[in-house]
Amino acid sequence: MLATHPTPDPAKKLLLIVEDDPDLALVTADVLDAAGYDTTIAGDGLAALDRLRGGARPAVILLDMSMPVLDGFGFRAEQARSPEFAAIPVIAVTADGDARRKARAISADGYLVKPVSIDTLLAEVARVGGEP
């Protein structure tokens, strides 16, 4: 699936999907790609930081809160310490009913509750990061 996006299209808005479940990460990317965004996937918080340090500047970061190695909270803390990408808006993606509180706790710009429908996903991404 990643093969369908061998190079970032500079005309498209880049979205960073941070999700440890590969199936969900891929299908989310599929949906967003289809909607006209460019996407890249990181399997945990640490991989996401690597991607940012490597120069990726996504319009929005879709951040799963519950991940191994470095979870959403840990990622936000690290992100906040880097002036280069501290300002990148983040949509917190969680599975529990406390999503709003969790999102506020990490000062996220938006939040999504699993399971996510395509409309909700696209609306929230557009609201936070703009139309593709």
Next chain:
Amino acid sequence: VTSRSSFPPIKLLVVDAHVEERRALAKILAPIGCTIVGASSAIDALRHLLDEEFALAIVDMQIPELSGIDLVALVRSRERTAALPILLMTARGADDTQLRRGYRAGAADWLVKPFVAEVVRAKVVVFVQLERQRRMIAQQAERAREVERVELALASERRYRGLAESLPNIIWTARADGEIDYVNRRWFEYTGLDSARGGSWADALYRDDREAALATWRDAVMAGEPRDIECRLVGADGAARWHLCRAVPERSAGGSIVGWFGSFTDIDDERRALASLGEFKGTLDAELDAVMIFAPGDGRLLYANRGTLVLLGYARGELESLRASDVLADIDAAALHELLAPLRDGTRTKLTIETTFRRHDDREIPVEVSLQLISIDGARLVAIARDITDRLRQRRERELLYREAVDAIRARDEFLSVASHELRTPLSALQLQLEMLLHPPRRDPNATVSPEQLRHKLAIAARQVDRLARLIGELLDVSRITAGRLRLERDEADLAAIVRGVVERLADEAERARSPIEVRARGPVTGVWDRARLAQVAANLLSNACRFGAGKPIEVTVEQDGAIARLVVADHGIGIARGDIERIFSRYEQAVAPRAYGGLGLGLYIVRGIVEAHGGTIRVDSELGAGSRFVIELPRTPSSEDHAGHAPDAGSGEEASPHR
């Protein structure tokens, strides 16, 4: 001359050998009005003198046995008759010598024969008068004494009555037969009874005590002995107070009972005090608490109840030299002094502290001590101590229970969070995938999906359904195990074959984990088990071994040990910290940080549930970094106590045995 009828007649003794002479003299003396007693000899005279009282003896000089003068001397010499006046009689012409002898012997005078009646009477009358006066004087003296006696008696009676009336005690007297004839004022004051209105004194006896009191009183009267009777007297206010009734017989000089004297003394307060003292002491001794009274200055122990002995393990005699500081393990004399300051200055009346007592055997026990300064002939420190070992233990248990409850709630919330994540993640993927197939996003309206792409998308969707089904299955298993409703479908099964099947199924997973699985089984290991459930157990353990095996080989051993089948799954991975081994089998627990390895963390809980339902055991030997070794032992045939009882073919165990 008058005689008073109240006096006995005055007697005169005439001693003369000749009856004519005696008669003659009696005739002469008759007008005097005395009784004349005649005696014919000295012996006869003496006999009369010993028996009777005479005012005068008239003795002839010539009498048989003794001369008149000798008789006079004899009479004088006797105490009883020494004062008796005697007239001697003699014939005319008696010489002076004889008269002088007579006077010397004690005669008062002489009568000379033949008598001149007037002279004789004149001389005799003097002595009769003298006797009359003597008698008068004696009578007056007796009268005076009598008056004095009466006066004295009256005074004593008045004093006695006055005393009786003024006494705070009830005083009574009774006749010899027991009839009460006097009660003092206090009686009427106390009982409110009216002397004028009458009624029995027994009415004042409290009903319950009346019969016994009266019986004792009757018994006292009958026996003539003093008695003490304790009974309640009903007062004017209707309240019954205990009295000690003391009845003492009064005896005459002759010893016979002439009456009774008695009193009622109010002993209600004493009795109550005794009762409450007894109760108090009883309470103190019955009290498990240690009650100690110390001298506040030097901390000397002045009193200790039985509870103290028990609490501190001392014998009664050993407490005497004890001081507060000997008992207090953590508080020395100076600290105690400081501690008591609020009691001394009155800002506090009571202090309650938790501290430690040192027992006689040096063992220390936690106690709660309440301290009070009270005044019992001087200031005293009263300490009431209670062993709070149990309370502290209960408190610790409560705290532990609370912590456990909090932990359980936290674990449950964490679990719910994890479960929610675990369930919603595949659900989310499934939803997006299906929506993409049904309603692709607007930017790609004409995009077509090749059959190959479709199959791929559906395969992903199917995988989400599998994951969801497996998660839901786990949740249901946990629910069944927790409720004790895990049903086993027991059948003849070969554990080695079951394990080989599972290993085959997990080949892909093992390959991904780069942990080759080696099965060590010499032959079939049969038993009557739920085949699917044991497969679940093996899959769970092996799946864990792959996840936590750090890419190192995994060994599975199946062996038979008599009636026991043993399954051992050993990896060489991250291992489990000693402190976490307990937790891994409980619900919702993963020893490792949540989410690091995924899963609900229910696996081992379910494994243990299944093993235990089979009547088996599971244990783990592990060290952090040195891998884990899970050992499961299963009885090969179900015992009646197992959950296997639920199995429809529980009886097949017996049939299965010969097949091993």
